[in-house]
Amino acid sequence: MGAELAEIRARVEALRREIEKHDYRYYVLDAPTITDAQYDRLMVELQQLEKEYPFLITPDSPTQRVGGKPREGFVTVKHAVPMLSLGNAFSEEDLREFDRRVKSALGGERYEYVVELKIDGLAVSLTYQNGVFVQGATRGDGETGEDITANLKTIRSIPLRLREPVDLLEARGEVYMPKDSFLALNSRRNERGEPPFANPRNAAAGSLRQLDPNITARRNLTIFVYAIGVLEFTGGQAPNLHSERLQFLERLGLRVNPHFQVCRDIDEAVSYCRIWQDKKSELPYAIDGMVIKVNSLVQQAALSATMKSPRWAIAFKFPPEQAETTVRDIIVSVGRTGVLTPTALLEPVSLAGSTVSRATLHNEDIVKEKDIRIGDRVIIQKAGDVIPEVVEVLKDRRSGTEREFSMPRACPACGAEVVRQTGEAAHRCTGAACPAQLLEGLIHFASRGAMDIAGLGPAVLRQLVEAGLVKDVSDLYKITAEQLVHLERFADKSAQNLVRAIAASKENPLHRLVFALGIRHVGERAARLLSEHFGDIQKIMDAEYEELVAIPEIGPKIAESVVSFMHEKQNRALIGRLIDLGVNVTADNNAAVGENAGLAGKTFVLTGTLATLKRDDAKELIEKNGGKVSSSVSKKTDYVVAGESPGSKYDKAVKLGIEILDEQDFLELIGADENEGGGDT
Structure with a gap:
């Protein structure tokens, strides 16, 4: 058995390395060498082996990216080195003033800059010990952030193990949502009547701060790593230029934005900023400016920092690109879930690299709040360089012929009544046959x-x-x-x-x-x-x-x-x-239901994998017998039904002294036969 186990262990390790290699090629290099089906076969084989031999599972296994269980809150993390925010420059003159301060502080020393894209996302830190990802955190107030390790593990461009050994690395990066993913997410939110995210940064931040990592995993986030907070390794000389550090991070398998340039002086830096101000709309992700940093780490240390910002770096913020146009009409579309969404039809105008002829208005409240009327002259811009939005109505340009908009009372797709329920912004079609x-x-x-x-x-x-x-x-x-x-x-x-x-x-x-x-x-x-x-x-x-x-x-x-x-x-x-057509429309009067049932007033929590019952079947049995199923354990819980691998709910039940039932106890309590089960979960 020892030889056989050694072979299995070796195969598991080989599969992990193979999957990591393909994750790196797909999510970091954007150059896959195998098909999705081939990748899936590798992952399925690894999952099966880890299921059969759970003692072989390690935290850095590719199968452990999604932890599965929602948490009750975030733990605070103190940063070993503060994550400072950058000072802002809004003009070329601001950049040249920054350069004058650097020149004066360095007393005539020669220096150069590295200029990078300023990704519109959420700053995070990634900590690796002995090459393994052990903790991720938000920037927070710079001194302390929130532990979002489980959520960051769902991002496949973040390696769970580095490609080269490093004793300790705390890397800094920007998690962001690509433009197409942002548009798709907002489309789904509109269809559900939920408020859309204002821009990709808000979407990324909201996704990373989900208590359920499974939700984060569905949001298609990715990352660019741009700095090192802490580095300890015995593999050679540590890089002493920021540009070399970027190359070092890339060598470790971390995703570094390829669009950075070493500039000999502020003129070259300004020129590079101008290039990307004109080209930013061509990128598949949103940027809101550029970051200029002194390249030498020795000089960075000499320049030091204020309480809030480093003196060796500055962010150049792009001015928002706007255009003036006319609202020709406001139309209403019906989404897949019945939500009605107003859209402004605009006089076509060139904006941020494309011709814009529509702007989503989201709901009636926004139309009224901004007082947008048909015929108005308006200023539009792209939120996060993605979604055209009306930012201002030029009310002093009104002629008196403009018309106010109101949501239709009948669905434009089917004619059914449109309703808006109390406390909701969305109007919905009530037609089931819409x-x-x-x-x-x-x-x-x-x-x-x-x-x-x-x-x-x-x-x-x-x-x-x-x-x-x-x-x-x-x-x-x-x-x-x-x-x-x-x-x-x-x-x-x-x-x-x-x-x-x-x-x-x-x-x-x-x-x-x-x-x-x-x-x-x-x-x-x-x-x-x-x-x-x-x-x-x-x-x-x-x-x-x-x-x-x-x-x-x-x-x-x-x-x-x-x-x-x-x-x-x-x-x-x-x-x-x-x-x-003969569909049953009456209740089964013989079923034991409601207050007359044996479990009336009892609250159950289900956790773990049951041997003979599917989760939905157990829930149906409880409700059929008058009980209630809750998703979380509290003092009001009467019973916790625990199967295999029950998790934190089991621990909380023990702590609160709540009665815990195994599957047999549960079936005996409700008087059910084990054969009522529906098989494996």
């Missing part, structure tokens, strides 16, 4: 927590929509196997299986249908409560606001949303079609 929302609505309807239709995933649904077979969810129950076999990847058997799965979903309990309808704010728990209280869909459709808020756990937002949805004619017609 074509603008069709695909997302279908995906939700067929999902596991809703109608749970096996084989009806996003790709298949997209085919059905594109083929014109489905215009709302009721059309799913009209599809035939003969229609499916003409679509890609469908044979006779797979077509028949899908038709059978769709037909079987007609027998689902009422609460699944209520959740599947996609009523805003109505999750699985609320859907079950409505089903239990009313017993059939017609009573839910006819329920008034006062009756709804009287139900425990149904608050004003849910009640308002249910009333709006059920009063919409399109939605009532859709439910009628589902009834005619």
Whole structure:
């Protein structure tokens, strides 16, 4: 066994080195040498070996980039060397004044500058001990920051192990979000009715300060490293020029921006700043200026620093590029989740390297706050060099012919009523059959927590929509196997299986249908409560606001949303079609639910991997028996159900003295048979 284990250990280490090599080529050099599928095979093999031999897992393994569990808060980190902010220059004369101060302080010594792009992101520190990434932190107030190690590990351009041995390295860098990722993120936020990020810097900062690293991992952040705070190594002479340090960091496998230049004097530095002021819009990331640094570390030390800023460096801030144009019209588009977004149609104008003819206005509140009217002359600029925005209305240029804008009362895509719920900025279409929302609505309807239709995933649904077979969810129950076999990847058997799965979903309990309808704010728990209280869909459709808020756990937002949805004619017609097609619309009166169930009033927390039950199945059993499932442990928790690898929730339960159940204890408590489980999680 010893020889076999040695071989496994060697294979694990070889896989890690191979994956690290390809991460470096892909995320740092932007020059991959293998396909995504080949990379995935390497990662899957490593994950499988680490699963079988968990004692071989190390913190710097590529599999450990996402820690998985949200945290309750950030720990404070004191920087070994303060992370100072830079003084600002706003003109060429400011730069020359900075140069005069450097010249005077150095007393006639020759000096040179390094000029770099000023990335519009969030400053962080990365600490490596013996070449392994051990801690990452925000700049904070310069003296102390926040420990965001778990979040930084999700950024694949940050190596978990350096390419050369270093005893101790604390590197400084700027985490940023590429322009295309920023646009995609804001698009998703607009569709959900969430406020968009103002610029890529805010987006990067908000992403890095998520308590759940899984959210950070989805934000597509990357980094440029630009300085060293602490360096201890026995591998040779430490670089004594800043330009050499950049090359040294690059050699270690850290991502360094290639656009920097050593300049012999301030004239060359100013010239390089002018070049990038003109070319900044060509970059795939946002920059808001340039940074000029004295190249010699000895001279940097001699120049020293004030309490806030180094005297050997300065940031040259680009002036915002703006243009004047006319608002021709304001139109409204409908997103995939039903959110209506106003957009200004502009007289085309050249701005930051492109012709701009539109500016997103986000919501009605912003239009009113800025008092933007159709026909106005306005000043526009690109937020973070990306999103055109109206920054100023030239009200003194108004002629009196300008027209005020207001959101439509009927959806421009389907004609359904538009509502704005209390406390929200977004206006939403209430039509369940709205074509603008069709695909997302279908995906939700067929999902596991809703109608749970096996084989009806996003790709298949997209085919059905594109083929014109489905215009709302009721059309799913009209599809035939003969229609499916003409679509890609469908044979006779797979077509028949899908038709059978769709037909079987007609027998689902009422609460699944209520959740599947996609009523805003109505999750699985609320859907079950409505089903239990009313017993059939017609009573839910006819329920008034006062009756709804009287139900425990149904608050004003849910009640308002249910009333709006059920009063919409399109939605009532859709439910009628589902009834005619044989979809079950009544609750199971024989089920043990609500206050009469054995777990009424009890709160459970699930943690770890259960042997026979899937997490959703355990949750359904608890709720079916009157209990409530919470995502976090508190003094109000009655039971914690713990499976394999339970994590911090288990530890907190022990600390608070909360009763902990294994899976067998849990099944005995609810009187369920183990065979009710749905398999491995």
